[in-house]
Amino acid sequence: MKKLTQRIDKERLLLGIAAPLLAVVAALVVTTLVILATGKNPGAAFSDMVTYGSASDSQVYILNKATTYYLAGVSVAIGFRMNLFNIGVDGQYRIAAFFAAVLGGALTTPGWISIPLIILCAMATGALWAGIAGVLKVTRGVSEVISTIMLNSIATAIIAYLLQPGKLAELQSGGTVVSTKPLPESSYFFQIDTGASGELWGFIVIAVAIGVAYWFVLGRTRFGFDLRTVGQSEPAAAASGVSVKKMIATSMLISGAVAGLIGMPTLLNDSHQFSNDFPLGIGFTGIAIALLGRNNPIGIALGALLWGFLERTTNHLEFEGYDKEILGVIQGVIVLCVVIAYELVRRYGLKRQQQRVGAELAAQAAATTQKQEVA
Amino acid sequence: MRRVAKLSAACIATAALALTATACGSTSSENSSSTSPSSSSGGGKGGIKIGLAYDVGGRGDRSFNDSAARGADKAAKEFGGSIKELTAKSSDTEADREQRLTDLADAGYNPIVAVGFSYATSVDKVAPKFPKVSFGLIDSVATSKNVDSITFTEEQGSYLAGVAAALKTKKNHVGFIGGVDTPLIKKFEAGYVQGVKDTNPKVKVDVQYLTHGSDFSGFASPDKGKEAASGMLDAGADVIYAAAGSSGNGSIEAVSGVKGAWAIGVDSDQYNIPGLAKYKNSILTSMVKNVDVGVYDFIKSVNDGKPLTGQQNYSLAKGGVSLATSGGFIDDIQPKLDEAKKKIVDGTITVKTS
Known part of the structure; x- marks a missing residue:
């Protein structure tokens, strides 16, 4: 029996790897065709991507970017596991980062108090913002897709209103950049100095911790089991005594809390203030990365790294004279391919399973008839 | 338990790989300098090498960026130089803007014009690393010594x-x-x-x-x-x-x-x-x-060997803006x-x- 489970595990693992691999290969082929169509040499482009992307300062850039993307991917994946489509991660992390930056700028306490406070404030704000959608869904049955995407716009408007000189922000020298009060130096998060390659953000440690927590809570606790059950079948979960409404509200809160962390690497390690050029759209990147990583903690990490690599190297491709739109094409194609590849592999797996079950049943039937004949 | 061991092993392996990979290896600027020797300063035999980092929209926006492009085109034509252009995306972060400026500086472009106030912080971070390169910043003010801040009323x-x-x-x-x-x-x-x-x-x-x-x-x-x-x-x-x-x-x-x-x-x-x-x-x-005037003046000053620094304010009186x-x-x-x-x-x- 043990042998059998091992065999299936291996096959499932193989199928699991096949899908993203197929997607990346298909994306490569399509990208090659696109570059060929623009009359450039794809071989040189790919080799430039590899040499440039593997340089040590590129590695630091990729890891820093991936830290942010990983948190976004996990935040979206929590919703996905629950069958909740949290499109609002984008608004959640921005409003969370904004209020955290305001708090951080006002705090004069030593770093070991300020930093946890800033992070907690961001998580609470993110959770609160996502919680609105959760409450609407539970009490009024409002689809979270609609409510979260509207909450994104509301978040943008609130930030735009408060991020003005005289409200919660100040005008920087030069008179063109508005930002919140910069964090005092004691509130900077630690970073690893790698010399000429730049600084590796210390927040990567927190991102890894979140990944481990995600894997543990979902895979190893009663709560995680309930969550996945609700995601797979609400009536089944309800029948086994899980309160579906409570689960929806809680998972929305957790997803929002993790979303609150997305802006933290940028805030605590890089910009140290929330200004009008704070990065946006990472919540949507998170959706692509969660899809790419199949909601798996390691898969999301690989997806986040791939995304960082693509951004770093395609920025340089533009420098080499290729069209800058290539990045958008590659990313779009990868996501499309992933969705298609997973579906293909799923169907193939299902077919294999059916065939095996069929074969076993046939063998059993044959054995019984043989037995009967003997008898 | 088996899965825990497997997962943690994978985690450690990845982390170790990432850290070792980060620790060693050469930076991209070392890579590029070995392949393409960067010219020491602008105005050499190959003419002036102008680097332009555009704001969102880039050349062809028929407005702000195009105006900067005209100034650079004019300068390149007059002084016999070449232009390298990079364009911002709306999803850019600070790191992307820094990369753009660093790439240009690494490849020996001098002067480098950052078009748009979004580059203010990035210019202040990158400029001190390339003290021999002259940077121009449009619509904002930077504090580094080798930066010319070009503003308009x-x-x-x-x-x-x-x-x-x-x-x-x-x-x-x-x-x-x-x-x-x-x-x-x-x-x-x-x-x-x-x-x-x-x-x-x-x-x-x-x-x-x-x-x-x-x-x-x-x-x-x-x-x-x-x-x-x-x-x-x-x-x-x-x-x-x-x-x-x-x-x-x-x-x-x-x-x-x-x-x-x-x-x-x-x-x-x-x-x-x-x-x-x-x-x-x-x-x-x-x-x-007249962003083009600002850009042209700046490039000309670099070409003449007397790069403008500090803040140049192009007002109505000076013809910086007009109807x-x-x-x-x-x-x-x-x-x-x-x-x-x-x-x-x-x-x-x-x-x-x-």
């Missing part, structure tokens, strides 16, 4: 646009469309509104921004510009001034569909932009911000515009910046 030019709008409106109703509600664009709005009100207090001014806060897509969305302009036209406005990068193209298109309505262009003299030729009879004037007269639609009100201009230059009128 947009509010003064916009004031004149406001005067023209107030004199040309028949319905006593005009509009202003801003790309993003940044302090820079608010300068345009403040000057415009003041110009309108000083000329005719009865004129109503509609103000709309396309995007807010950190969403910079308002500078590169002609569809949004078109929609906003249509809304204002429907509400009764008949002169619309759009300071919105390439989104302004949409606004001009919408205005051209209404008889008797005027559009006021921005940054470049949009009457003479080939891509907008179809609509040029609806373009009353343009508030020309375009192409098409001759404002010839009849020119005396009044000249009077307003004189008052601004001699200080009788102080134009507000916010």
